[in-house]
Amino acid sequence: MTDIRDAAFAPADYIINWARKNSLWPFFFGLSCCFVEEATAWGPRYDIARFGSEVFRGSPRQADVLIISGTMFKKVAPVALRLYEQMADPKWVISMGSCSNSGGMYDVYSVVQGSDQILPVDVYIPGCPPRPEALFEGLLLLQKKIAAGERPTRPVLHLPGGCEGGRRDHLIDGVNKCRDTRGPGYAGIPIRGTAATEPFFHGSRTAGMWTPAAPRIALRPDQEAVAADLLAAFGEDVALVPDSQDMPTYAVAPARIVEVLDRLKHASPTRFTRLEDLTAIDETARKDRPGHDATVVYTLTSLSAPGMVRLTCALPTRDASIASATGVWPAAAWYEREVAEMFGLAFAGHPDPRRLLTHRDWQGHPLRKDSEGRATNMAPFTEEEARRLEPVDAREILGPHADDGDYILNFGPHHYATHGILRYALALRGERIKAVGLDIGYHHRGVEKIGERQTWHQFIPYTDRVDYLSGVANNLSYVTAVETLAGIAVPPRAAYARVMLSELFRLSNHLMYFGTFLQDLGMMSPIFYALREREMVLDIIETITGGRLHPSWLRIGGMAADLPEGWKEMVDAFVKIFPGRLKEYHAGVTKNPIVRARCVGVGGISAADAIDWGVTGPNLRAAGVAWDRRKAMPYGAYADFDFDVPTREGGDCFARYLVRMDEMEQSLRIIEQAASNMPGGRYLSEDVRYCLPQKDEALRDIESLIHHFVNVTRGPRLPAGQAYAATEAPRGEQGYYLVSDGGSHAYRLRVRTPGFANIQALPLIAEGLRIADFVAVLASYDYILPDIDR
Amino acid sequence: MPPENVFVPLASPFSPWEPGALGFTVFFCIVLAILALILFLSGFLVRRRPTPEKQRPYECGILPTGQGRFRYPVPFFLMAVFFLIFDVETAYIMAYAAAWPELGLPGYLRLAVFVVVLGLGLAYAWKKGGLDWNEEQGL
Secondary structure: OOOHHHHHHHHHHHHHHHHHHOOOOEEOOEOOOHHHHHHHHHOOOOOHHHHOOOOOEOOHHHOOEEEEEOOOEOOOHHHHHHHHHHOOOOOEEEEEOHHHHHOOOOOOOOEOOOHHHOOOOOEEEOOOOOOHHHHHHHHHHHHHHHHHHOEOHHHHOOOOOOEOOOOOOOOOEOOOEOOOOOOOOOOOOOOOOHHHOOOOOOOOHHHHOOOOOOOOOOOOHHHHHHHHHHHHHHHHHEEEOOOOOOOOEEEEOHHHHHHHHHHHHHOOOOOOOEEEEEEEEEOOOOOOOOOOOEEEEEEEEEOOOOEEEEEEEEEOOOOOEEEOOOOOOOOHHHHHHHHHHHHOOEEEOOOOOOOOOOOOOOOOOOOOOOOOOOHHHOOOOOHHHHHHOOOOOHHHHHHHHOOOOOEEEEEOOOOHHHOOOOEEEEEEEOOEEEEEEEEOOOOOOOHHHHHOOOEOOOOHHHHHOOOOOOHHHHHHHHHHHHHHHHOOOOOHHHHHHHHHHHHHHHHHHHHHHHHHHHHHOOOOOHHHHHHHHHHHHHHHHHHHHOOOOOOOOEEOOEEOOOOOOOHHHHHHHHHHHHHHHHHHHHHHHHOOHHHHHHHOOOOOOOHHHHHHOOOOOHHHHOOOOOOOHHHHOOOOOHHHOOOOOOOOOOOOHHHHHHHHHHHHHHHHHHHHHHHHOOOOOOOEOOOOOOOOOOHHHHHHOHHHHHHHHHHHOOOOOOOOEEEEEEEEEOOEEEEEEEEEOOOOEOOEEEEEOHHHHHHHOHHHHHOOOEHHHHHHHHHHHOOOHHHHHO | OOOOOOOOOOOHHHOOOOOOHHHHHHHHHHHHHHHHHHHHHHHHHOOOOOOHHHHOOOOOOOOOOOOOOOOOOHHHHHHHHHHHHHHHHHHHHHHHHHOHHHHHHHHHHHHHHHHHHHHHHHHHHHHHOOOOOOOOOOO
């Protein structure tokens, strides 16, 4: 029965609710992938303005809807809590995407299993990521909720009774929510398949499967020369590992590692000028235990004679110490910090041995084999825990780089211009940046840990999300590494389609770059044009793969299905339209005097510095280095394609912008060639020992069906060994380093991302600039958070 | 013989029959009333729910380091002062330009004195280095 007072205030309630629900102002707050779809919803095709919510506010004071779009990380949770508290009342919360709803596919130590554990959520939007239409559905549900459930007149008039605003309470694990994805009642029962993974491998069926040994490489003459030189210089302290699968691998005595690195960089017959990657392996869960507990792995790249080399150092225990390589490569600093926090190793002589990705007060070393990987097996993350993990003070990040007279400003993790949850602590003298301190790890999703429990096939969806704007291009890096490890030949049709899709994603990424770069410079229109064209690209991708951001479309040895009918017409139409649109961009933007004034000569980096710090991708080419992995060390079908490597001089913001604009033209050329020369034939390798059979075969004959069953359930067994494969992803070189113990999942999976190295070099560029220039640098630099934090 | 019934208003400015101060007064009171109502409503209808977190300054979700009142470089202050001075000058010149037909040459000369004095001031500031941008100054 309706209260008489409710009835009396009903007309006023109706009017206030109507006004409120049709002018919900979302907070400009994005955590990860989902925010891309949220931003797309704001763009021209979807146009969130139809629902009165196009006013995305940068400050919590002006916003009344918090759309938690993306993964709620433990490190960023205190920030999200504070921002919610700082929002104006009445306020509502929409949880967008599986990660925010429940942790989603990231049941991992660094992720909160559902943001409703700390924040009061009114509406949940399922999806990974939800499409813009799904966001609208969520928004409309919230509008309905407001209209149906709220009686705001009395609170507004300071009378007792009535109600307004969203929920105020959060859920408590075990009381009104269950973190177990299987539902309540399974407490104490491990997740299916747990026993077959490390550290014990009980009942792993891979023991009963046979696979041929991993392929081996033969050394080229220049590699022989390097080997001879190392042997001559270091004698028994450096040994060439006999069964190298992908590149010459040397076992180095830990005491001499710095000397060896120095020689390879400065004095060997082939100079290895880039520290590609530095990581470690915990050896304590090996099926056949070696005599040591940890291995540090150095991967170097030579740009002059395209090639790579790997050095491994066996350390007796997981707490052992090894000399720091920061004296040879300054870029080693972050890699070593990461290894130290993840494995517990120590680097003697490291200038700044703090934790990098995890919070200062984090306990344990997550990548150790005996460290718990699943968040659902850990205690629930609560508000108290969030208070404990309060981000450290900016002065602590800057350390000795800041003086008393400096003004310390936190730039991020929540900021328009940081393009993700990344925190810069700036020491300012007036407008000028004296020092930049970086605090990363707010987006650490623990994919390397996840890689150790997913089968080789199961891990593919996680790769999509490593660089969430580059979808299939990420898949390519991973499957190429698996294919190198197992010696799988990819049929030509799949190889061409992979190239085409990767380039489409490069276009999609660069279009987003174009829009956001100029928006950060204060130019509002280009993003609308860019999103218009991006939707065309996404339409093609969706026709082929069925997905927009994360198609998870590639498979080991090929791709998930054949190209569908009608793909060629769409690609042809796009190839015809796009060059004109590019001209439009150049006419409106490239010649714009304000854009030039903001960018030309701002934030440059020299070629030598860029190489030394491991900067890759368009940012490296903008500094004048004509290095592109697609040309220098072709993978997949790239050797068959005719394209140029655009470069610019100076490495300033404008050069970075122009290189990407030129790359779009080149990508278009590649797409055109791939589409016109697309070979016929199989789309998945016949090597069904590792690869899924083609679907039509699995439906037709029992043999293929059995292979399909085995490969999707327990997963194929890959030969023991290690392989590194890198591709030229849109943002730079993305590599996967896989260590197989002869199991159905990686023993160690390492992602070498371009963002990690690129962003480490950022202080070099930014120090001495003004704040406004800093925004231009960030926007032109094009990084993405999961690519930095993984 | 003078006419007898001539209406002589006591206080002609407040006469309701002639344009004068009354109309203005009524208008003024209405404005005051509306302003008071708006101010009252915006104060009354807003429900303030201050929490410690909400009262904090917003700095990208992080607790700010140090004081908001920090020492900042002198050039910022100088720029602000110069802007103020030359902004006021513009306001005078605009008003003067609107009244140009009535003021004529004498008005022009009077304003010229004003502009010349300000110009001298600018030259002095320039010469003294007041327009140089040195962010370290004053820190």
